[in-house]
Amino acid sequence: MKFKLVPIAALLAAALASPTALAQKKYDPGASDSEIKIGNTNPYSGPASAYGTIGKTIAAYFKMVNDQGGINGRKVNFVTYDDGYSPPKTVEMARKLVEQDQVLMLFQTLGTPPNTAIHKYMNTKKVPQSFVATGATKWNDPRNFPWTIGWQPNYQTEGRIYAAYILKNKPNAKIGILYQNDDYGKDYVKGMHDGLGDKAKTMIVKEVSYEVADPTVDSQIVQLQASGADVFFNVTTPKFAAQAIRKAYDIGWKPMHFLNNVSVSLATVLKPAGLEKSVGLISTAYLKDPTDKEWTNDPAIKKWEAFMKKYYPEGSLLDPSNVYAYTVASTLHEVLKQSGDNLTRDNVMKQAANLKGFAVDTLIPGIKMNTDQGDYAPIESVQLMKFSGTQWERFGAVMGK
């Protein structure tokens, strides 16, 4: 009997002693001494394949990280699949990544419908769905979905920032809002209402919506003008944004015109609308735009260009999506660095919710990421910009949190 207890005692002693020795290194599936496996879905084909470049830039970024020795000595294995922006395919690929490839976490899965399709699954499986590539506000819901976290400034945040600007610079404004009738549009409108607070009722004089299937928004613009509004909050996607800008100009309505960040592209919105008709538009930015002359000699953009030329030479140096991808990959890089040798899903999520004033140099100076257990919205500040007739010019201080 006595002898039988010896091995048990030895085991007990080992068990008690080991936590101190092993506490540093803890792994969940997908992480080991040599590797961290990260999963991703991106639309490399299909209607949204223009965004496919984001996945390619991220893959290139981690190739660079691995060439430089990896993260805390571990190589990053970035596994990315095509989902064609089709939610059922996203479900299939997410399951493949989690169940078969055994990744530690998902990162930057792209698009609101694809992410909605796997939202519940990821949270039941308790696998991080980190820094998703969509601006919807619902990703910031740590209480109900603690395994999902957003990244870019969400639509409500942006709406609140316009509200703050209006309150400060035009306190007696009469605001007219045009919005797309879906979650995206309603998110912006809610942000504006929240930002104005009690004054929303008196300041917002007219709200009109349109459907994605509508041919034009001309009649909505006429209604807004007739309401006497002198501030126009334009929550539209590119095609409708161009129509709204042109129509407002043509009927001689000259309000203070806020255009949502979704539609700030020169090529797809302002040029079709007419550059001379777009003068004075106000919008927001949070990333350095590689086509902006101000950044031509910026060290961060230079560094990004060097990275692109070496690791992703076929990628476009004019596409802001590639700066975006570089910046969001840097964020994950930081989270994994912070996680140290404790590479459990739980700890990675904790670290993602523990960014304190983290800045990437490709963000506009002054914009920092902050998250905590109750705040899953990393970037909540932006800078306003005004269209000069040839390009966007940023002005004022960085606003937001």
Next chain:
Amino acid sequence: MSRRQLIVLAAVLALACVLPFLVSNYRTFQFNLVIIYAIALLGLNILTGYNGQISLGHGAFYAMGAYCTAILMDKFGVPYWATLPVAGAVCLLFGFLFGLPALRLEGLYLALATFALGVSLPQLLKYHQLENWTGGVQGIVIAKPEAPAFFGSLGLRLNPDQWLYFFTLAVAIVMFVLAWNLLRGRVGRALVAIRDQHVAAEAMGINSAMVKSLTFGVSAMYTGIAGSLGAIAVQFVAPDSFNIFLSIVFLVGIVVGGLASISGAIYGALFIQFVPNVADEISKAAPWAIFGVFLIGFVYLMPMGVAGALRMAVARLGRKRQNT
């Protein structure tokens, strides 16, 4: 059915039954999708393969079935299995009604009319007035069904993926037997007669218009039931899930699998489920170009589809055995 065919059939069924216990849950989910696609392809094959009407819009019926199930489960708390007959009935009716006017259109013109249906449905699902039901662009998230408790009391513990697989398999078997019964008898002969010689078929007393409309309805019903099962398996429906590409992929599936062949639906389903994944692993830059190469290869090597190629191989083997 010959004895050899029965043996093969029994072997395939046995394999299908043990499959989920041999592979991971993720693979089970994929095979579940294969069975679902097989039902959809069977529906399209009845229409295109047997009856000779080309549809480029069957993705729309798949979507209708999926939305019927999602709305019934989400808004009315109907259990998932009870939504299947409703989805089937709705699609049967829609298919029949769509078939009536579309009958005036033959061949390519019908293809265009159905194409219009396939293109427009995803947009209609986003329509403002329907948003309370369809959830607009955001779609509807539905819960995953668990295995019924009595399996547990029998000592058979099935996880949700395995249970759903068997549920789908059971539905598929029923649908395949029904189709087999339908196609080998008078109705089947009438369908083929209309396809091959519709003037002669009418002279034989076949009500061509009625048969064609009904075929359209039955075909839509099959695809709708598949869509309904698809929604349950994926647990999510959104307009982006059912773009026109889905309809094209269905057509690809029946041609690769084998036109006018019941088993062809299964080969076609395997093709449309797995070949895109293989293509994606070969090249991120141009997955659909790789897919295209596969497609050309298949069509070139097996002009009668996989089912046709297998039939020919078996026939050749038989002849050889007779000769020796």
